[in-house]
Amino acid sequence: MEKRLDKLKKSKAKDSQTKAKEEAERSALEKIQQVLMDGKPARSVTLSDPEKDAIRHLCLLTMKPVIYVANVAESEVADPEKNPFVQEVAKLASDLQSGVVTVSAQVEAELTELPSEDRVEYLKSLGVSESGLGNLIRATYSLLGLRTYFTSGEKVAYEDFVAAGSLAAAREKGLLRSEGKEYVVQEGDVMLFRFNV
Incomplete structure (x- = not known):
């Protein structure tokens, strides 16, 4: 951390985006260094989201959740x-x-x-x-932040699937749908993952 802080203090970043990232990292490291010196883990420091993102690459052991x-x-x-x-x-x-x-x-x-x-x-x-x-x-x-997925059948909400009585009936009622990779899985979704081999 000390080497990284020294490097950040000497940095002469020109573009504003890099400068902002380096400033967030420097700020986070200074806060963490202080608590580490007091014998506390890094996770005991309250950091902003940009600060957390800026130090993620360091993979600090005491930042790991416990x-x-x-x-x-x-x-x-x-x-x-x-x-x-x-x-x-x-x-x-x-x-x-x-x-x-x-x-x-x-x-x-x-x-x-x-x-x-x-x-x-x-x-x-x-x-x-x-x-x-x-x-x-x-x-x-x-x-x-983990979830368990039990996959079977095509994409349809579980309640709709049960109410329809079968996959074929859900398809007839127009309850099946396709979602892209950005879809956030909801509780009770019944899914079929399609992929090319």
């Missing part, structure tokens, strides 16, 4: 915030702009031994609707 996982007892699964250690982890995560998920390793181990039809009842008896592992997966997907 989720802290707190292990709690089975009796604390329904209300983990009462645990003072979970409170400490949540405060630390908040200060470092990170996420927190609570999991009970004991409950997760017991869930693996139960038949799938009994797992829901067991979780209900504990006062929760989803396992800690499920919460962790959901938080990870959210943090990374």
Whole structure:
């Protein structure tokens, strides 16, 4: 970072676009350098979108998103915030702009031994609707901006597909459509990806 900052300070960029990018990068690096000197990760700095874009090429390890996982007892699964250690982890995560998920390793181990039809009842008896592992997966997907796609059939909204009764009926009603590569996939879309081989 120090070498990059020195280079940016000596730069004599002429065009305004390059100058603006270099200024955003310099500003971001100065902010990050200060927190790194204080022993904090780079992600604890609040940066503007241009600053984030300007330093992305550096791939700073401490800019990577983090989720802290707190292990709690089975009796604390329904209300983990009462645990003072979970409170400490949540405060630390908040200060470092990170996420927190609570999991009970004991409950997760017991869930693996139960038949799938009994797992829901067991979780209900504990006062929760989803396992800690499920919460962790959901938080990870959210943090990374990921989505899961199950593809089958042609492009049609799921509700339209179900209401029509079949793909042929949806086609007859004009509910099928083609979308380009810029289309943002919506929840419940049923899609067929076409490509040339």
